[in-house]
Amino acid sequence: MLKGADDVVMEQEDSASRNGETASWDINDIKLPQDVKQTDWFQEWPDSYVKHIYSSEDKNAQRHHSSWAMRNTNNHNSRILKKSCLGVVVCGNDCSTLDGRKIYLRPAICDKARQKQQRKCCPNCNGPLRLISCRGHGGYPVTNFWRHEGQFIFFQSKGAHDHPRPETKLEAEARRSIQKAQTAFSPPCPKLKRIREIESLAGEMQTHEYLPLLLCKPEAYVIPDRFSRHLSKSSPEHALSGGSGQLLYLGADRLPGAPRGCRSLTLAPAHLPSEPFCTGVHYEPFRPNTGPAGDASYEGKPHPASSSSCLPSSLFLLAQQEPYLVPASAHHHRHHLAPPKANGRDLEDEQQGLNLDYCSSEMFFNLYPLR
DNA sequence: CGGTGCGGGGCGT
DNA sequence: ACGCCCCGCACCG
Structure with missing residues (x-):
């Protein structure tokens, strides 16, 4: 069963590469090919200088999705949508969890939200x-270009990401939901409430002073190793996120023997039944609407049972912390290369003036897919 | 609230 | 002119 799923994925990737590096067109061409024999399956993590041709029916392509954190960039060309990569948010202390996972948060796309995000603390060590x-x-x-032409959507990426992969959009959304629920429910620790008050005050005052790192329990939710193994080996483009939100946080339970407040988070694909290759951890969140042969196979609308909104709030209420960890093995490790200085635009690169050496609180982070 | 797309405009090459 | 970026705005979920 799993093997069959892998085969399917391999096929998709083959089809994708056919229109990829070998393509003769360029996104800036006046005329783009319209005699496309086969469209590509949606690629969630496009990297390097690749090109893809998606069906114009492909919902993910329509929405110009990427699991990289890409923001719109104005290229003064309304025909070609350009997006540039925001990188990844890491722990300033470069902390690791017990099992060696690193923190790779998704940079907020919105400028203001990103600034706010950087005032927050590492979910693992509070650094x-x-x-x-x-x-x-x-x-x-790295820049991504999107261009709609006839019945196709042309995609081209320029540059190779020199940093680890951030959490996916879905993961980031899930994390926000958890935070929200947590705030709405009873904040487990008064300090947390306090820091939120301070933070909102600070926001109003537009101060750039750094906030005291008072966030309480550094619990975190992580993706299991086997998840990432699967992800990097057989199906890097099809795990851990989802245009229609198949990956769900189903619950968080206190682990026996774990420190107080330490919980495990359960992840599960939300609509296993109808998906042929949704077996256990192997499923396809970014499923295109048309297969390689162009046959309509999936409507593309979020499955009624798979959008994040279907998460019972009671489950969210079990979750107790905002944190977020992504398995290091799921990422590239080309980061920390000496970067050429890019145009003095590095407001966001400023690091925060805090250097708390307190990556502590080793926890058991346990998490597993259902079914 | 944050993601997304659009477009004006600044700046360096 | 071109490429890159910042910003504000509007729309949407």
Whole structure:
């Protein structure tokens, strides 16, 4: 069963590469090919200088999705949408969890939200967060280009990401939901409430002073190793996120023997039944609407049972912390290359002036997919 | 609240 | 002119 799933994925990737590096067109061409024999399956983590041709029916392509944190960039060309990579948010203390996982948060796309994000603390060690900018394209961020032409959507990426993969959009959204629920429910620790008050005050005052790191329990939710193994080996483009939100946080339970407040988080694909290759951890969140042969196979609308909104709030209420960890093995490790200075635009690169050496609180982070 | 897309405009090459 | 970026705005979920 799993093997069958892998085969399917391999096929998809083959089809994707056919229109990829070998393609003769460029996104800036006046005329793009319209005699496309086969469209590509949606690629969630496009990297390096690749090109893809998606069906115009492909919902993910329509929405110009990527699991990289890409923001819109104005290229003064309304025909070609350009996006540039925001990099990844890491722990300033470079902490690791017990099992060696690193913190790779998704940079907020919105400028203001990103600034706010950087005032927050590492979910694992409460240290400062640091944004690693993407400089994979000649010192500039990797850029993605989207162009709708006829029945196709042309995609081209320029540059190779020089940083680890951030959490996916879905993961980031889930984390926000958890935080929200936590705040709405009873804040487990008065300090947390306090820091939130301070933070909102600080926001109003537009101060750049750093906030005391008072966030309480450094619990975190992580993705299991086997998840990442699967992810990197057989299906890097099809795990851990989802245009229609198949990956769900189903619950968080206190682990026996774990420190107080330490919980495990359960992840599960939300609509296993109808998906042929949704077996256990192997499923396909970014499933395109049309297969390689162009046959309509999936409507593309979020499955009624798979959008994040279907999460019972009671489950969220079990979750107790905002944190977020991504398995180090799921990422590239080309980061920390000496970056060419990109145009003095590095406001966001400033690191926070805190250097708390308190990556402590080793916890058991346990998490497993259902079914 | 944050993601997304658009477009004006600044700046360096 | 071109490429890159910042910013504000509007729309949407």
